[in-house]
Amino acid sequence: MKFQAPPGMRDFYPEDMRVQNWLFERWRRASRAFGFEEYEGPIFEYLDLYRLKSGAAIVSELFHFQDRGQREFAIRPEMTPTLARMVAARAGALPRPIKWFSLPRMCRAEKPQRGRLREFFQWNVDILGVEDPLADAEVIAVCVAFLRDAGLTRDDVVVRVSSRPLVAAALAGYGIAAAESEQAFELIDRHDRISADEFTTKWDEAYGNRISAAALTAFLARATLQAALDSARAAGPAGRAAADQLGALWSQLAALGVADWCQFDLRTVRGLAYYTGTVFELHARQGRLRALMGGGRYDDLTGLLGTVRVPGVGFGMGDAPVLELLRALGKLPTPRHTIDAFIIDTDPGLFADVLRLAGVLRAAGLAVDYSYKRVAVGRQFSQAAARGARYAIVVGQEYLDRQELAVKNLATGVQRAVAADALRHDPAGVLGQV
Amino acid sequence: MKFQAPPGMRDFYPEDMRVQNWLFERWRRASRAFGFEEYEGPIFEYLDLYRLKSGAAIVSELFHFQDRGQREFAIRPEMTPTLARMVAARAGALPRPIKWFSLPRMCRAEKPQRGRLREFFQWNVDILGVEDPLADAEVIAVCVAFLRDAGLTRDDVVVRVSSRPLVAAALAGYGIAAAESEQAFELIDRHDRISADEFTTKWDEAYGNRISAAALTAFLARATLQAALDSARAAGPAGRAAADQLGALWSQLAALGVADWCQFDLRTVRGLAYYTGTVFELHARQGRLRALMGGGRYDDLTGLLGTVRVPGVGFGMGDAPVLELLRALGKLPTPRHTIDAFIIDTDPGLFADVLRLAGVLRAAGLAVDYSYKRVAVGRQFSQAAARGARYAIVVGQEYLDRQELAVKNLATGVQRAVAADALRHDPAGVLGQV
Numbered sequence: 108m109k110f111q112a113p114p115g116m117r118d119f120y121p122e123d124m125r126v127q128n129w130l131f132e133r134w135r136r137a138s139r140a141f142g143f144e145e146y147e148g149p150i151f152e153y154l155d156l157y158r159l160k161s162g163a164a165i166v167s168e169l170f171h172f173q174d175r176g177q178r179e180f181a182i183r184p185e186m187t188p189t190l191a192r193m194v195a196a197r198a199g200a201l202p203r204p205i206k207w208f209s210l211p212r213m214c215r216a217e218k219p220q221r222g223r224l225r226e227f228f229q230w231n232v233d234i235l236g237v238e239d240p241l242a243d244a245e246v247i248a249v250c251v252a253f254l255r256d257a258g259l260t261r262d263d264v265v266v267r268v269s270s271r272p273l274v275a276a277a278l279a280g281y282g283i284a285a286a287e288s289e290q291a292f293e294l295i296d297r298h299d300r301i302s303a304d305e306f307t308t309k310w311d312e313a314y315g316n317r318i319s320a321a322a323l324t325a326f327l328a329r330a331t332l333q334a335a336l337d338s339a340r341a342a343g344p345a346g347r348a349a350a351d352q353l354g355a356l357w358s359q360l361a362a363l364g365v366a367d368w369c370q371f372d373l374r375t376v377r378g379l380a381y382y383t384g385t386v387f388e389l390h391a392r393q394g395r396l397r398a399l400m401g402g403g404r405y406d407d408l409t410g411l412l413g414t415v416r417v418p419g420v421g422f423g424m425g426d427a428p429v430l431e432l433l434r435a436l437g438k439l440p441t442p443r444h445t446i447d448a449f450i451i452d453t454d455p456g457l458f459a460d461v462l463r464l465a466g467v468l469r470a471a472g473l474a475v476d477y478s479y480k481r482v483a484v485g486r487q488f489s490q491a492a493a494r495g496a497r498y499a500i501v502v503g504q505e506y507l508d509r510q511e512l513a514v515k516n517l518a519t520g521v522q523r524a525v526a527a528d529a530l531r532h533d534p535a536g537v538l539g540q541v
Numbered sequence: 542m543k544f545q546a547p548p549g550m551r552d553f554y555p556e557d558m559r560v561q562n563w564l565f566e567r568w569r570r571a572s573r574a575f576g577f578e579e580y581e582g583p584i585f586e587y588l589d590l591y592r593l594k595s596g597a598a599i600v601s602e603l604f605h606f607q608d609r610g611q612r613e614f615a616i617r618p619e620m621t622p623t624l625a626r627m628v629a630a631r632a633g634a635l636p637r638p639i640k641w642f643s644l645p646r647m648c649r650a651e652k653p654q655r656g657r658l659r660e661f662f663q664w665n666v667d668i669l670g671v672e673d674p675l676a677d678a679e680v681i682a683v684c685v686a687f688l689r690d691a692g693l694t695r696d697d698v699v700v701r702v703s704s705r706p707l708v709a710a711a712l713a714g715y716g717i718a719a720a721e722s723e724q725a726f727e728l729i730d731r732h733d734r735i736s737a738d739e740f741t742t743k744w745d746e747a748y749g750n751r752i753s754a755a756a757l758t759a760f761l762a763r764a765t766l767q768a769a770l771d772s773a774r775a776a777g778p779a780g781r782a783a784a785d786q787l788g789a790l791w792s793q794l795a796a797l798g799v800a801d802w803c804q805f806d807l808r809t810v811r812g813l814a815y816y817t818g819t820v821f822e823l824h825a826r827q828g829r830l831r832a833l834m835g836g837g838r839y840d841d842l843t844g845l846l847g848t849v850r851v852p853g854v855g856f857g858m859g860d861a862p863v864l865e866l867l868r869a870l871g872k873l874p875t876p877r878h879t880i881d882a883f884i885i886d887t888d889p890g891l892f893a894d895v896l897r898l899a900g901v902l903r904a905a906g907l908a909v910d911y912s913y914k915r916v917a918v919g920r921q922f923s924q925a926a927a928r929g930a931r932y933a934i935v936v937g938q939e940y941l942d943r944q945e946l947a948v949k950n951l952a953t954g955v956q957r958a959v960a961a962d963a964l965r966h967d968p969a970g971v972l973g974q975v
């Protein structure tokens with residue numbers, strides 16, 4: 108009988124795991140540089156949590172089940188509901204700003220097909236309790252800090268930034284009311300993912316009597332930041348507030364040194380109903396249509412789950428798309444497994460000494476291994492190289508004669524005799540000198 | 542509407558997550574010191590994988606569900622089936638020894654009640670492809686390395702070590718055949734968790750005609766390592782082989798410097814059917830009956846899932862019991878959130894300079910934050926302390942006058958003026974001198 112991983116699920120063999128850890132480390136490093144604190148939640152939540160946030164239609168996209176008590180649960184498809192639930196539960200007690208990040212594992216019940224993952228990891232970064240667009244600037248800046256650290260440049264990717272109230276103000280100018288704008292956003296969000304014909308048909312059917320699909324597309328693509336700010340300011344108090352927010356955000360992005368990674372793009376509206384302000388997406392400059400990261404401001408979400416309204420802004424970035432992009436650009440490293448030292452015996456009678464030395468060096472914090480079979484010295488050296496050892500330490504006759512070990516730097520080929528006692532007392536120091 | 546985490550599932554707020562990360566870091570550190578490589582697998586597997594390994598009765602202990610294609614899956618309740626599947630799939634290609642570890646998240650459909658977790662993390666360490674008891678010694682030694690690093694001592698915990706073939710040989714001496722020993726093991730494994738009366742009744746019913754519960758209990762408790770080895774050696778070839786393995790294991794544990802953490806205990810047999818050799822459990826010296834860690838040798842498991850037999854040995858240690866023990870012993874640290882620097886402005890007009898400096902210092906790898914509200918200097922200093930900042934950096938009039946910043950070491954109270962340029966060029970070095 109032969110088993111495989113379920114469709115759309117990944118096995119991470121050590122070589123894959125090293126790449127994942129390379130990514131996770133960079134996500135964590137950027138988060139910590141910005142003062143974000145890590146949190147986590149359960150792998151599954153009450154199904155109702157997702158129904159409440161996204162409507163009943165979400166259920167078919169989830170892996171859901173009951174326990175013996177007939178409670179309904181679903182494996183989390185995103186982190187924001189968990190975050191909102193956790194913040195709502197302690198809204199009164201948490202000091203502001205709430206700057207949190209997480210690297211959750213999550214699942215979506217995608218149809219199994221090539222390239223569609225059912226399980227993935229996502230970097231989630233959020234700031235709650237801050238109305239000021241400064242929080243929006245911070246989450247965009249932490250994303251850019253990661254991109255830089257991962258070796259990506261402004262030629263590779265761009266953060267498209269927009270504002271839902273700003274788009275809403277523009278649509279209002281064409282007679283599309285606030286009550287209709289949510290559905291208009293959903294269609295605009297899908298613009299790049301459906302055919303031009305399909306977009307035109309659907310748009311014109313719903314809103315064509317006010318602005319045609321062609322005119323809308325041209326308007327959204329053409330709008331510069333300044334023009335959009337100006338026309339929003341002219342559209343009344345809501346537009347003015349939206350314009351002030353976006354204008355402030357842009358200055359803050361500039362001060363934080365990331366404005367040149369960002370591009371104003373009125374076509375970016377995001378498809379999720381809970382966004383209330385700034386919205387943004389990360390896109391590759393070349394080749395792919397789907398966003399590498401998406402986020403925005405969701406000032407009403409926490410209020411939905413608790414008794415206190417806590418404004419928030421954040422984003423999620425999946426692991427697979429960013430790894431795929433790095434691979435396509437030739438920028439994905441292939442980290443090797445390494446250890447500090449591999450201990451070799453010249454005679455099976457010395458093997459107990461190998462074990463004793465391994466015990467001492469490992470206790471001192473070094474990564475140490477040795478051959479599990481008593482084989483010739485040459486083969487043990489080959490194993491040392493295969494295990495990625497930086498040093499080989501040979502326990503031989505000199506050890507019996509005068510407690511001396513031969514240490515070889517496997518990168519440089521330099522070999523030196525060292526006193527066993529000295530090595531035991533300061534392993535890192537002694538090895539570093541060979 | 543108010544939501545909570547599902548019963549038996551944990552939310553990890555930042556203060557909880559810091560403790561988890563403290564534990565994960567030590568698990569990883571011990572694993573790496575011994576040359577283990579990290580791997581991971583899917584959060585759910587085909588339900589049949591668990592049915593195959595543990596029988597149909599396991600299903601009621603799992604969270605299981607179907608996808609739209611009627612495939613049956615279950616959230617993993619343990620890592621060993623995934624490990625065996627992954628190794629079996631590449632058995633021919635993986636270089637030996639296979640030394641792997643993982644920190645998987647997993648779920649069991651426990652009845653929700655106080656202290657019973659439905660979701661937990663587990664440190665899994667395994668060596669495959671090695672028949673020599675050296676592999677058994679290595680996995681026990683890596684566990685002890687973690688225990689030491691976590692601040693535990695031999696007065697706190699003990700690793701109870703035994704051998705299933707050795708117990709089987711002893712039982713055979715009383716006329717309990719190999720075919721019966723699996724069920725006898727299950728009952729012996731439950732010995733500490735059921736009442737003495739229940740054990741006596743059940744044992745005597747099944748095996749009392751050969752050895753009474755009282756005699757068995759006395760024999761198992763009394764048996765010293767040497768006595769058990771001697772009587773196994775006298776019991777024929779299988780007993781002799783088992784005795785040789787366990788004798789070798791004990792010498793290797795001694796050479797690796799961990800034998801004094803281990804105790805031979807013939808009562809340790811483990812309840813899982815797939816163990817074929819050495820078995821071991823970690824127990825607190827005081828107070829609790831359930832094992833903190835359990836493992837052993839499973840030489841036939843991989844063969845069940847693939848075409849090649851790959852011998853293996855390993856263990857799993859849950860996060861909750863070890864954290865609970867550390868807490869009970871007063872040895873659990875409460876790590877604080879810290880950042881390197883908190884930047885303060887003496888006037889709102891200088892805030893853009895705060896942002897610019899934050900951008901530069903963060904890009905240099907420092908963890909930096911600042912107040913999101915323009916408040917008085919004193920309040921910004923309070924925020925700096927609350928955020929766990931090591932240094933406060935004040936941007937004030939001196940910055941405008943001569944590009945100078947005031948840097949205060951918040952631990953020592955020492956304050957010094959530093960040139961902004963010097964700080965930008967070597968942030969860690971300049972801060973380190975204050």
